[in-house]
Each structure stands twice: as structure tokens, then as C-alpha cells.
Amino acid sequence: MNSVSIFRPASQSLRNTSGIYLDHHSTTPVDQRVAEVVMRAMVEDFGNANSIDHTYGEAGRHLIERASFHVAQLVNCDDADVHFTSGSTEAIRLAIAHAVGVADGRPLRIGLSRVEHPAVLDTAARAERLGLARLIWIDVGTDAQLDMASLQEALKDGIDLLCIMAANNEVGTIYPLSEIFGLAEAGGALMLVDATQAAGRVPIDLAETPVEYLILSSHKIYGPKGVGALISSTYDASQVHGLAATHDATPNVPGIAGMGEACRLMAEEGLTDNRRTAEMRDTLQSMLIAKLPELVVNASQANRLPHSLHISIPGVPNDLVVQRLRGRVAVSTGAACMSGAQSASHVLQAMGLSQEIQNGALRIGLGRFTTQDDITLAAAEIEAAIIDVKSALKGSSDD
Structure with a gap:
């Protein structure tokens, strides 16, 4: 075509x-090369990836598998850890709801910086209103960088899930994920990293910094809107709390294929x-x-x-x-x-x-x-x- x-x-x-x-x-x-991949998935490889009784469905499933590979390559993780979503907001909700779901029954202690994206802040606040979480705030300085003393104090008091973005979506400040992950791990906290703005622009290596939840969005890296990914080796949809209920849906194959190509280009260029x-x-x-x-x-x-x-x-x-x-x-x-x-x-x-x-x-x-x-x-x-x-x-x- x-x-x-x-x-x-x-x-x-x-x-x-x-x-x-x-x-x-x-x-x-959207990059022209990404758009071409999306177009082909829409009009040529249009099969439902859930219908693998025929070659049309198999072709759709193959596109998802290939996209998973390219997303995983961008952040150095296993393909099986890539879970596609409708965007970063859904991925954030699923991650927090999963952390709530696997908690021991008491309110989840969520630590977050005061400059996190509203998608994180709003989801955490809703969990708190429902009695599912208790929020612990971490201060920042005039450059939007974390106040490390505030972080260490919060971890000492007890945090179950630490939410720190890889880079700020408003002023662009980059956060030292490796150092923060080391502190979180020593404090027994899981970690959620919103890498929506940082992916492809800041080195992210999940083999070296294996955070429990990493968030990506396609339309911030020259891919189509309406698709993102939650990357987690522990995520299980059956353990997600009703805060963000899930259901099996027809995969957005064109969007997923486009995100995969966008990640491939970011990794290479x-x-x-x-x-x-x-x-x-x-x-x-x-x-x-x-x-x-x-x-x-x-x-x-x-x-x-x-x-x-x-x-x-x-x-x-x-x-x-x-x-x-x-x-x-x-x-x-x-x-x-x-x-x-x-x-x-x-x-x-x-x-x-x-x-x-x-x-x-x-x-x-x-x-x-x-x-x-x-x-x-x-x-x-x-x-x-x-x-x-x-x-x-x-x-x-x-x-």
C-alpha cells in the first residue's frame, strides 16, 4: 500500500x-514512519488479536508481540512485563490499584513528591478518600529537585509505595532514579515511576533499577494517542483493586503497533x-x-x-x-x-x-x-x- x-x-x-x-x-x-505502521495495522493487518483461530488474528497478535519487544528494548526489561493500556493515566491507576490490591489489608502508605503529575496525585487522593491509602508528602526545592532529607524521613516513618516521576512534565527536572530506588529498596518500599516525559530522553534501565511499576505513554514519543504501557514484573490483573477495575478488551492493535515503532525509533535515534x-x-x-x-x-x-x-x-x-x-x-x-x-x-x-x-x-x-x-x-x-x-x-x- x-x-x-x-x-x-x-x-x-x-x-x-x-x-x-x-x-x-x-x-x-506522530512520526511518519510510525504513522505508516499504524496505517498498515488498520487496513492490512486488521485482525482481532484475540481471535487467533485464523491468520488474520495471528497477524494482529504478532504485531502486539513485536511492539512488546520494542517497548522492552527501550527500558531493558522482559517482553512479558509490558502491559499495554489506553495511556499513562490508565497505567498509573492500574499500578496504584494493584499495589492496593496486594497490600495486607491496611491502608497503603503512599509516598509522593509534591510535583507529581495530576494523574498520580488524583488517583492517590481518591484512594485516600476511599480509606484505601494514607498519603505521605515529599518536599522539593526551588529547582523542583527532591528534598532528599524529606524523602529519607518519609521512608523512615514507613512507605509501602513510593511515587517519583523520572522527569518533571512541567519544568523538566530529571530525578536521580538509581539513588532514589536504592533508598526505597532499603526502606522496604515498592516504587512507581512515571516515565511519560523521560522515556527515550533519559536513560532508563530496569535491569539496573528494577522499579515495580514503570509508566510510559505513546504520544509523548512521536506515537499515536490513546495507548501507553504499564511495565511491571509483578502486575497481575486479578489482583487489581476495584479502584481501577479491569476487563478483557479487544486490543488496540494499530495504537500498540505504533507505540512499538515509536519506542524502536527512540531507542535507535x-x-x-x-x-x-x-x-x-x-x-x-x-x-x-x-x-x-x-x-x-x-x-x-x-x-x-x-x-x-x-x-x-x-x-x-x-x-x-x-x-x-x-x-x-x-x-x-x-x-x-x-x-x-x-x-x-x-x-x-x-x-x-x-x-x-x-x-x-x-x-x-x-x-x-x-x-x-x-x-x-x-x-x-x-x-x-x-x-x-x-x-x-x-x-x-x-x-
Whole structure:
């Protein structure tokens, strides 16, 4: 089947009538090579993977097995440990519900950092409301890095399940998983790691750091939406608490096949692309600071995701800047899960940043298809938007 013509060439910039796309934390475009795998699974290898009485079903089952292999290769685990889900949110719910299900009957003591993704926070909070869990909070510093003293104190008091993300989805801070896992293991705690933003961008080796639950999402790594994975060697659907009831469903073969291909490409090309993206990110940061010396870079500049740039312009409301960039440059004021609700960022609050810094925060995420020309143009557009807002605010105050 000749379907290549309907897809964007892999080398082409993501620049169209909607502007330059720099919101890769929210979602990534589907890679052409992934899209072709998905298309074939939809129109050629369309068999139901649960119907293995004929070759059509066997073909679907084979696609799932191949995808499991590529997902496992990305994080160095056994294929059998890969459990596909509808996304990272479902995977998180299943992981926490499984931990509740295998507990000894008392409320599960869940330790979590104050900057975890809302999918983790909301599921843990629901378990607590139902009397199934007790939450233990771990503080972070101004760079969103864990307060290790707070972590050690929490582990000393007793934690059954420790939830720490591999990298923060808002400010990009990377967490020292190996060190944290060692502390959790010594303290007798299981560990859940949300690697949604980190997969393919931060080395994750489950042979060296065998956390009990690892969470992945396809659409953050140039795969299709609506598919993710819970990776666990201990997970058993029959032990999942009703907090997240499961049922046998027809597998999303096209989505799963696409996620497998996305993982294969991240494993093969991620290191090179990460270096390229980080260099462009640093260039964009330098260009903005040169024109806007008051700009503040949030979180650790030495320990962040390669595609991540989180900045603030004190005194310049971020929503007004984003409004002026609409149709020119796509950036965000915070996590996509909070879109539409102009609420404060729990991440920036936990970091203890001033209200002025929080109000001026912009999250910028580069990606595989971002070009140097995109960066040059985006820097000029962002600068112009900020200057425009500052001028409008000054004019309003002078009236």
C-alpha cells in the first residue's frame, strides 16, 4: 500500500498556519514512519488479536508481540512485563490499584513528591478518600529537585509505595532514579515511576533499577494517542483493586503497533536527537536572554530534559503572551492536563516560586522536527510578544 504521500516528510519543519510548534511536553506529532505502521495495522493487518483461530488474528497478535519487544528494548526489561493500556493515566491507576490490591489489608502508605503529575496525585487522593491509602508528602526545592532529607524521613516513618516521576512534565527536572530506588529498596518500599516525559530522553534501565511499576505513554514519543504501557514484573490483573477495575478488551492493535515503532525509533535515534534538541534549546535560551535580560530560567539548567525550557518574565502575565503568540508560536502556560482551567501550577507552588514568577511562566518544548530556523523565528516572535504585552501594560497604567 502506498500511503507515504499523505504524511509529512520526517525532515520537514512543523511550521504551518498554526505557527511553530514548541509544545512537545503536551504531545508530540506522530512520526511518519510510525504513522505508516499504524496505517498498515488498520487496513492490512486488521485482525482481532484475540481471535487467533485464523491468520488474520495471528497477524494482529504478532504485531502486539513485536511492539512488546520494542517497548522492552527501550527500558531493558522482559517482553512479558509490558502491559499495554489506553495511556499513562490508565497505567498509573492500574499500578496504584494493584499495589492496593496486594497490600495486607491496611491502608497503603503512599509516598509522593509534591510535583507529581495530576494523574498520580488524583488517583492517590481518591484512594485516600476511599480509606484505601494514607498519603505521605515529599518536599522539593526551588529547582523542583527532591528534598532528599524529606524523602529519607518519609521512608523512615514507613512507605509501602513510593511515587517519583523520572522527569518533571512541567519544568523538566530529571530525578536521580538509581539513588532514589536504592533508598526505597532499603526502606522496604515498592516504587512507581512515571516515565511519560523521560522515556527515550533519559536513560532508563530496569535491569539496573528494577522499579515495580514503570509508566510510559505513546504520544509523548512521536506515537499515536490513546495507548501507553504499564511495565511491571509483578502486575497481575486479578489482583487489581476495584479502584481501577479491569476487563478483557479487544486490543488496540494499530495504537500498540505504533507505540512499538515509536519506542524502536527512540531507542535507535534518541541519543543523537537529544543532543541536537538540547543544543537548539540552549540557543533559544541564549537568544531570549540576550534580548530580555530580566528573563528567569526555572528549575535546574544542568539537570533537565534536553527538549525542555521553562522560563518566566516577571511582571508579564503568561496568558497575555500566549494570546499574542497564537497562530505564530505554540507554547503553553503549564501542564496540558490543566488546560482551560486558569488555576495555579501545583509544581511552581511546590517549588516556592514567587507569585510574579509563577504568573509569568512559559513552558517551551522542542522536538524531533524542530529546526534551527524555527528557533530563530520563535525567539523573535516570543520577544516581540513580550515587548508588546509590556508596552500594553505600561500604557494601561499611564492612563
